[in-house]
Amino acid sequence: MRCPCGCAERLEMMLLREVKPRWDVSVDSHGHVSLSPSVWVREGCRSHFWIRSGKIVWCD
Template sequence: MKCPCGCGRTIELLVIPEASPRWNITSDSAGRPTLHPSVHMKDGCKSHFWLRHGRVQWCK
């Protein structure tokens, strides 16, 4: 996915059970994705956010 801050960076998240760290992805009845845990970019733009029901919720 592209970083929601607009920096243009592609974010790759591991979702396979064997990976560490890994993210869980679910979708609601409308097909909107939710990720757990939050996504925190350690370098570059340093974005930190949750993706819940297809919407970005920024961490403070």
């Protein structure tokens, strides 16, 4: 996905159980995606956010 801050950085979250770090994805009955744990871009824009029910929730 592209970083939601608008910097256009390409972010990759691994979903394979064998790799670390990895993320878990869930989809609710309305088709809204949630991602866990949070996504933290450690270089560049330094965005830190959750994806909850298809929406970006920014960390302070």
